[in-house]
Amino acid sequence: MKYLAQQAINALQLGSIYALIALGYSMVYGVLTMINFAHGDVFMLGAFFCLLLIALVPVPFWLALIVVMAATALLGTLIERFAYRPLRKAPRVSAIITALGCGLVIQNTTLGISPYARPMPRLLENATYQFGGVTITMLQIVIIGVSLGLMLALDFLIRKTSFGMAMRAIASDRAMVSLLGIPANEIIAITFAIGAALGGAAGLLYGMAYPVVSASMGITVGWKAFVAAVIGGIGNMRGAVLGAFILGSVEVMTVAVLPSTYRDLISYSLLLLILVFKPYGLLGKPALHKA
Amino acid sequence: MTSSAALEVDQLEVCYGGIQAVRGISFSVNPGEIVAMIGANGAGKSSTLRAIAGAVPHAGVIRIDNQVIRTTHPEEIVRKGLSLVPEGRGIFANLSIEENLRLGAWTNRSNYDMNLSKVFGLFPRLKERRNQMAGTLSGGEQQMLAMGRALMSRSEILLLDEPSMGLAPKLVREIFAILRDINQAGVTLLVVEQNAVMALRLAHRACLLELGAITLSGTGTELLENPKIRSAYLGH
Numbered sequence: 001m002k003y004l005a006q007q008a009i010n011a012l013q014l015g016s017i018y019a020l021i022a023l024g025y026s027m028v029y030g031v032l033t034m035i036n037f038a039h040g041d042v043f044m045l046g047a048f049f050c051l052l053l054i055a056l057v058p059v060p061f062w063l064a065l066i067v068v069m070a071a072t073a074l075l076g077t078l079i080e081r082f083a084y085r086p087l088r089k090a091p092r093v094s095a096i097i098t099a100l101g102c103g104l105v106i107q108n109t110t111l112g113i114s115p116y117a118r119p120m121p122r123l124l125e126n127a128t129y130q131f132g133g134v135t136i137t138m139l140q141i142v143i144i145g146v147s148l149g150l151m152l153a154l155d156f157l158i159r160k161t162s163f164g165m166a167m168r169a170i171a172s173d174r175a176m177v178s179l180l181g182i183p184a185n186e187i188i189a190i191t192f193a194i195g196a197a198l199g200g201a202a203g204l205l206y207g208m209a210y211p212v213v214s215a216s217m218g219i220t221v222g223w224k225a226f227v228a229a230v231i232g233g234i235g236n237m238r239g240a241v242l243g244a245f246i247l248g249s250v251e252v253m254t255v256a257v258l259p260s261t262y263r264d265l266i267s268y269s270l271l272l273l274i275l276v277f278k279p280y281g282l283l284g285k286p287a288l289h290k291a
Numbered sequence: 292m293t294s295s296a297a298l299e300v301d302q303l304e305v306c307y308g309g310i311q312a313v314r315g316i317s318f319s320v321n322p323g324e325i326v327a328m329i330g331a332n333g334a335g336k337s338s339t340l341r342a343i344a345g346a347v348p349h350a351g352v353i354r355i356d357n358q359v360i361r362t363t364h365p366e367e368i369v370r371k372g373l374s375l376v377p378e379g380r381g382i383f384a385n386l387s388i389e390e391n392l393r394l395g396a397w398t399n400r401s402n403y404d405m406n407l408s409k410v411f412g413l414f415p416r417l418k419e420r421r422n423q424m425a426g427t428l429s430g431g432e433q434q435m436l437a438m439g440r441a442l443m444s445r446s447e448i449l450l451l452d453e454p455s456m457g458l459a460p461k462l463v464r465e466i467f468a469i470l471r472d473i474n475q476a477g478v479t480l481l482v483v484e485q486n487a488v489m490a491l492r493l494a495h496r497a498c499l500l501e502l503g504a505i506t507l508s509g510t511g512t513e514l515l516e517n518p519k520i521r522s523a524y525l526g527h
Binding site for chain 2 (some may be wrong): 112162165166168169171172173176177178179180182183184289
């Protein structure tokens with residue numbers, strides 16, 4: 001029982017990080033029906049930005065989080081503005097290739113600057129707490145807490161604010177959004193910024209939890225989050241979070257009973273299995289109307 | 292050149308990749324007026340409205356309140372006080388009715404509550420269902436929502452593309468009665484319609500569009516009595 005509770009905390013930690021990244025994939029898909037394949041690499045850069053920042057000025061965790069989120073938000077906006085927006089009317093395959101290309105450019109630039117994996121310095125005190133024999137670290141509390149806080153903030157933003165309504169409206173009919181006097185391009189740019197900021201936060205948190213930062217993180221971790229978004233139903237925010245926690249749990253459980261080399265086999269098999277029965281993902285719906 | 296027109300169109304042309312949909316038409320709409328544009332499918336009615344709303348590029352001159360419009364960004368046109376209710380209504384099915392209305396108020400967020408109660412006053416059915424998803428509304432209610440949403444911007448000029456499309460006769464009458472109310476509240480209307488009788492009865496002035504050109508114009512009554520219109524569009 002204790003063992004199970006311990007594993008549940010691990011699953012919650014991994015799931016939270018996957019969820020933050022998956023939301024970025026899902027948000028962008030929601031407004032542009034496009035997979036932003038560079039998103040995993042923005043996540044990776046979140047961790048590297050943190051390394052860089054700490055090397056320059058030793059800042060506390062909260063400040064590092066804010067700076068990293070701002071930096072990745074800016075990066076996400078730039079990618080949208082200069083790589084994707086010019087291709088808005090181009091064939092979809094061009095946008096996909098551009099996204100993959102952006103990801104590879106970011107990844108290989110990072111690899112050029114930092115060819116080896118780097119350790120992440122400690123940003124938080126190494127405190128642990130006991131709850132009925134179950135150990136939870138300060139780090140785990142912060143990771144899960146920050147992730148949930150960001151997710152709730154995003155949920156509020158999407159459901160209750162005019163910006164969120166415009167974002168959902170763009171998913172339904174972008175041309176109509178402009179006819180109401182709403183600057184659709186700005187909404188799309190802000191969507192990218194928020195998605196990238198969440199990805200950057202996830203990069204920082206992941207770097208703290210599994211304290212090795214490498215240029216290939218975008219693929220090994222970022223693509224898992226993409227899988228999570230698809231399992232939940234890409235374009236659906238709550239689905240992305242659900243998919244992330246399912247994937248996180250399955251991975252943690254797999255590693256608990258099987259050699260860790262089976263982890264990816266199981267998670268990708270889960271993706272295939274879910275898609276056979278729920279082709280739009282768990283909470284996804286076929287598009288009613290796409291303009 | 293200045294005039295007192297709320298909307299003035301001079302030698303407007305619209306092309307879609309080599310196909311000319313609108314061939315140099317000119318007309319004007321005075322403040323407080325209802326102007327109807329009738330004509331068959333493909334005559335260029337929607338293209339004219341879309342060009343005025345900034346949704347498609349155009350040649351020729353469009354003036355809103357004597358300001359020449361060159362932009363192809365529809366969001367800038369709304370800020371000038373002109374809104375288009377497009378063909379097919381363009382409601383956001385995955386948003387609630389009130390959320391749709393709130394997006395309509397994007398350019399005019401002050402007095403939101405007052406504007407909302409005005410719109411609900413015109414369309415009581417929307418008020419009853421304000422939290423319902425817009426996709427669950429009937430065709431007539433969707434048309435009401437699209438009109439109410441455009442009114443939330445407090446636009447002075449409203450362009451309506453086929454407001455009667457797909458609606459039962461009773462609902463069409465209801466929609467047109469509301470259009471008259473909207474006009475009497477001071478909103479200038481340019482209505483494009485295939486339902487020529489209803490449109491001509493409503494309008495102060497009207498024009499007939501054929502193959503991208505205006506072939507007849509006059510008061511609504513004049514066009515209603517015109518033999519050509521009677522035989523071709525009214526079935527007499």
